[in-house]
Amino acid sequence: MKVVGDTTTNVQTNKKTANISGRQLKNKLFKGLFVAATGLSLLVLIVLLVRIFTQGIGHLSWDYLTSFPSRRPEDAGIYSAFIGTIWMMAVTAPVAFVLGVGTAIYLEEYAPKNKFTDLIQMNISNLAGVPSVVFGLLGLTIFVRELSLGRSVLAGGLTMALLILPIIVVASQEAIRSVPAELKEASFAMGATKWQTTYRIVLPAAIPGILTGNILALSRAIGETAPLIMIGALTYVAFLPENIMSQFTVMPIQIFNWTSRPQTEFHDVAAAGIIILLVMLLVMNSIAVWIRNKFQKQL
């Protein structure tokens, strides 16, 4: 019996060895397939960027940046939407920063290990998965109607702040967690209190990571369209916001408006707007990466 068993194994081994070139061929084939898939996704990115750039570059000019939208495509500009985006960011950035970093400090430094803390943590990861249009419904009901803020910059900015809150909390938590425990222990050993340690040791060490997370979250907010359509940011605005209670529009909504027009000339105008939007995102992301690389080595 044993002998028979051995022979079968031998035959199998022989078969395997004989097939080694086949197996290596299979390996090479699939490697090619995997490379091709990766290349394909990079190719889509390139096609998308090239297409939008060639379509929109003709419309890009100083006039485009400083003109209000118009019924005639050749006169249409993105001025009010650009300024509207900056107004909204001026509300979103501080609110989201304070709430997000505050939550992260609480969870990492103060929170006791109990059910309530687990609930907050679980809640944050679930909030991150809620579709942005649902945040729009929340903003419409709570900010626009219940708190009677109207379709204002304030209502839009607060809605966006809640939308990006989970991203900021998670990024800030990671940054705070990566501060070495020895630094904190040294501070406590010198008699510093909890808040002194947090304020003077933990936050300065974690601030590059926190800033990176915040900038990336804001760049998400700049590109969001749906929640602001929900709260009723206007699609055609030929004026600038005067204060945080003014009506407004933002760049993605203006781009959406131009894209959904039947005249294809407006598509070129939309492409020009997209170039501006992408350049803004590129600048913000570059700053984030720069901060991360510059301060990463120091810890």
Place this chain on the structure above:
Amino acid sequence: MNERSNKTSISKMIESKSSQQGMKKAAEGLMPKFFLICAVISILTTVGIVLTLIFETFSFLEVVGISEFLLSTEWYPLHGDPSYGVWPLIMGTLMIAVIAMIIAIPIGLACAIFLSEYASDKTRRTIKPVLEVLAGIPTIVYGFFALTFVTPLLQNIIPDLSIYNALSPGIVVGVMIIPMVASLSEDAMSAVPQSMREGAFALGSTRFEVAMKVVLPAALSGIIASFVLAVSRAIGETMIVTVAGGANPTMDFDVTSAVQTMTAYIVQVSLGDAGYGTTEYYSIYAVGMTLFVFTLLMNILAQFISKRFREAY
């Protein structure tokens, strides 16, 4: 002499210290409370979302009736005799999600295998950020791309494809979530210990065999979880389907004609002038509720899969 002056200066220091103590104590006591309030706001956000959806959905169901909403298969809210059966919107949403996953799962997983098992460290460090760029592009840009580039391109292949259709936004949503599938699956595969790969290599396996028979099974829970999260993302995607999908809630499963997803319907009503308090206005909350339940279930499922079926090494 020397000792004496030291003593006085120390007592001075103590004095000045204790004068600051009040401020410090206040900060020491107040700051944790402030941070707790920040943390509670995130809970209030969830409570706000859930309560908003529940209350307004009830206002809607009082008029329409839950049986019509859940059982009818016709959705034409703007009709003289409106019908509010949610199924056409759900089917439109699922159709987009299925097309998106047909694109995103194979390509995303192939990217993940390449990055985790074949690519050198340097290649990985170059390609991953580029994929992140793909994930960071605003969805309105993808919508524009779908309508003005992908749809005309597809019309060359399928001549009777209408301008608004399910195919083009489905494909573009798929492209949008490739980085998500790739990045999360790659994380799961990188977490598989190197010793397991080395063991398989020592037995004479090729790279492909190691990837398929050792790494993939070991990382399966994380990979499946990434698929589920991607589906959830595709279901919640709004602007691509609004711009390129059209506004035609049907149940005919025809990918070449216009569809309407739950998200696109909500946007359509918001853009129109449905007055506050009308049934049409309340209907967006009922649809939003349906959408919220779908994505929440998906997210919980993903968490469950990655926890329950994780192989611990």
